[in-house]
Amino acid sequence: MATTRRVTVIILSALGLSACQQEHAARIGSAAPTSQPVASTQPSAQSFFDQAEKCRIGSDIPPDPIRAAELYRKAADLGHPAAHARLAAILRAGIGLPKDVPQTRIILEKGAALGNAECAAGLGLFYCTGTTFDAPRQDEGFAMIRKAAETGDPEAISALSKAYERGWGVPPDIAKALDLLRKASELGSASAPESLGFAYEKGIGVKADQATAATCYRQAVERHNPSAMFHLAEMYRDGRGVTKDENASAELFRQSAMRGLAPAMNQLGWAYLHGVGVPRDAVNALNWLHKSADLGDTHAMTNIAGMYIEGWGVPRNAATGILWMRKAADLGDATACKNLAIIYNEGRGVPPDPVQGFYFSQKAAEKGSATAMTYLAQAYARGRGVTQNWQRALLWYQRAAERNDSLAMNSLGKLYQNGNGVNKDPATALAWYKKAANLGFPDGLRNVGLCYTLGIGVEKDAVQALIYLRRAAALGDGEAMTTVGFSYEKGLGVKQDMAQALAWYRKGADADDPAGMNNLAVAYEMGNGIEQNLDQAKYWYRRAAAKGFLAAKKRLAELEPPVDSNPLPPETQPH
Numbered sequence: 001m002a003t004t005r006r007v008t009v010i011i012l013s014a015l016g017l018s019a020c021q022q023e024h025a026a027r028i029g030s031a032a033p034t035s036q037p038v039a040s041t042q043p044s045a046q047s048f049f050d051q052a053e054k055c056r057i058g059s060d061i062p063p064d065p066i067r068a069a070e071l072y073r074k075a076a077d078l079g080h081p082a083a084h085a086r087l088a089a090i091l092r093a094g095i096g097l098p099k100d101v102p103q104t105r106i107i108l109e110k111g112a113a114l115g116n117a118e119c120a121a122g123l124g125l126f127y128c129t130g131t132t133f134d135a136p137r138q139d140e141g142f143a144m145i146r147k148a149a150e151t152g153d154p155e156a157i158s159a160l161s162k163a164y165e166r167g168w169g170v171p172p173d174i175a176k177a178l179d180l181l182r183k184a185s186e187l188g189s190a191s192a193p194e195s196l197g198f199a200y201e202k203g204i205g206v207k208a209d210q211a212t213a214a215t216c217y218r219q220a221v222e223r224h225n226p227s228a229m230f231h232l233a234e235m236y237r238d239g240r241g242v243t244k245d246e247n248a249s250a251e252l253f254r255q256s257a258m259r260g261l262a263p264a265m266n267q268l269g270w271a272y273l274h275g276v277g278v279p280r281d282a283v284n285a286l287n288w289l290h291k292s293a294d295l296g297d298t299h300a301m302t303n304i305a306g307m308y309i310e311g312w313g314v315p316r317n318a319a320t321g322i323l324w325m326r327k328a329a330d331l332g333d334a335t336a337c338k339n340l341a342i343i344y345n346e347g348r349g350v351p352p353d354p355v356q357g358f359y360f361s362q363k364a365a366e367k368g369s370a371t372a373m374t375y376l377a378q379a380y381a382r383g384r385g386v387t388q389n390w391q392r393a394l395l396w397y398q399r400a401a402e403r404n405d406s407l408a409m410n411s412l413g414k415l416y417q418n419g420n421g422v423n424k425d426p427a428t429a430l431a432w433y434k435k436a437a438n439l440g441f442p443d444g445l446r447n448v449g450l451c452y453t454l455g456i457g458v459e460k461d462a463v464q465a466l467i468y469l470r471r472a473a474a475l476g477d478g479e480a481m482t483t484v485g486f487s488y489e490k491g492l493g494v495k496q497d498m499a500q501a502l503a504w505y506r507k508g509a510d511a512d513d514p515a516g517m518n519n520l521a522v523a524y525e526m527g528n529g530i531e532q533n534l535d536q537a538k539y540w541y542r543r544a545a546a547k548g549f550l551a552a553k554k555r556l557a558e559l560e561p562p563v564d565s566n567p568l569p570p571e572t573q574p575h
Contacts, residue, residue: 065096084111096260142169250277282313318349390421478511
């Protein structure tokens with residue numbers, strides 16, 4: 001009898017698996033070759049494959065993707081062609097085990113050599129993308145895929161559709177790609193209806209149609225596709241193409257997670273954390289998030305980090321949270337890099353660290369984060385963590401503004417107003433302030449109002465100024481509230497009304513604006529529109545002075561001169 005062959009060796013220490021995963025994974029690659037005759041009672045390749053299918057699908061037993069991989073491995077070692085295709089799909093997508101692209105290619109090569117069309121098509125995709133090769137070999141890859149598809153294998157036909165969609169070895173042809181997906185779906189492919197659903201969801205080659213997308217995903221779910229379960233769960237969660245149903249969403253995420261899909265584990269953990277479709281349960285949340293993180297899902301890592309940093313269901317521990325955030329950042333997660341930039345720049349949970357803030361701002365900016373680009377620009381503008389450089393600040397503000405970052409737009413207005421890194425240009429400053437204002441940014445609204453008040457880049461117009469200032473104030477901007485109060489006190493764009501002025505000053509003070517506090521103090525000191533009260537005046541001067549407001553500090557010093565703590569006795573005082 002032919003001897004079994006071990007396809008690969010899994011280096012467990014490099015995978016970072018849990019103890020349970022290590023035990024199962026060790027079995028996957030532990031079948032040693034033997035030259036001894038196999039007893040008639042030994043399970044056959046087909047027997048192992050059938051058992052694996054039950055574990056993958058969850059037929060009569062709970063889904064067990066790790067056990068399924070172990071059994072597919074045994075079937076593959078005994079020469080079962082389809083087992084190679086199943087095992088390759090598991091390792092390529094990281095279903096229950098960390099992704100292993102090099103091993104996927106080896107398994108596909110063995111399956112293709114055994115005549116399995118799905119493996120041959122999968123290997124062709126590797127050739128097209130250049131994955132694990134020095135460079136793409138698209139013509140060769142396309143020929144392999146087309147030959148495999150000619151056998152009528154539905155997954156090979158699905159792979160051929162991807163080649164036409166991406167233009168790998170053939171001119172791009174979206175219509176042809178969609179026709180192939182429909183054909184593969186009719187032949188029973190589990191991946192094709194998912195891809196077709198994605199096309200309808202995103203409007204790729206067809207008019208976007210969420211209901212049709214949901215129908216396609218549902219067909220793939222019926223064929224036990226965990227990725228399609230994930231997509232359909234998202235649609236139920238968001239109410240796209242289906243009636244919003246958080247319970248149905250959570251259950252689909254659970255079914256996908258139980259079948260080993262890391263993103264579904266992350267979403268299920270998030271659902272438990274926030275009580276969306278399931279009872280709020282921090283223990284279950286952390287459990288599923290850890291399972292997802294163990295498979296390399298960086299979104300789960302950032303969610304674990306958030307739990308510790310914010311104290312969501314666990315004792316607050318910024319150090320542990322930052323460790324998890326750095327794990328995700330080290331794997332290239334843009335959100336984690338952005339979050340670390342915020343943490344270090346603003347000192348959230350740790351002392352501010354300009355050098356680390358600059359480092360992570362740069363990493364996240366390079367990945368396209370507009371928020372990080374703005375942080376990077378601020379670092380260059382202020383010389384925080386890097387040598388001050390107005391030209392670099394201007395560059396990064398511009399890049400962030402191109403991505404509709406309202407803070408960057410407002411900051412560009414300041415650069416042009418003050419002439420930092422550019423020639424002073426009040427009109428351009430106002431234009432940038434208006435861009436920020438149009439996005440509802442309070443600082444932008446206030447600055448447009450101040451430009452109309454002071455005539456910066458435009459003729460003075462107190463009425464227009466008040467319109468913008470009121471909009472900023474409605475969004476909670478304390479400085480705008482105080483400025484509206486000043487307009488009422490002086491009758492700028494509105495009938496003079498000291499009672500209204502005081503009301504707006506108090507609003508500004510309550511919003512932590514030191515100018516509002518100072519103006520209230522002046523009113524109390526002078527009895528302007530209110531009963532004179534020196535104690536109240538001193539109180540508000542102290543509040544404003546504590547915020548660094550210089551006029552308040554000066555007046556408070558005049559009202560409360562420092563007391564000599566060691567006065568000379570009367571007989572020793574100079575005459």
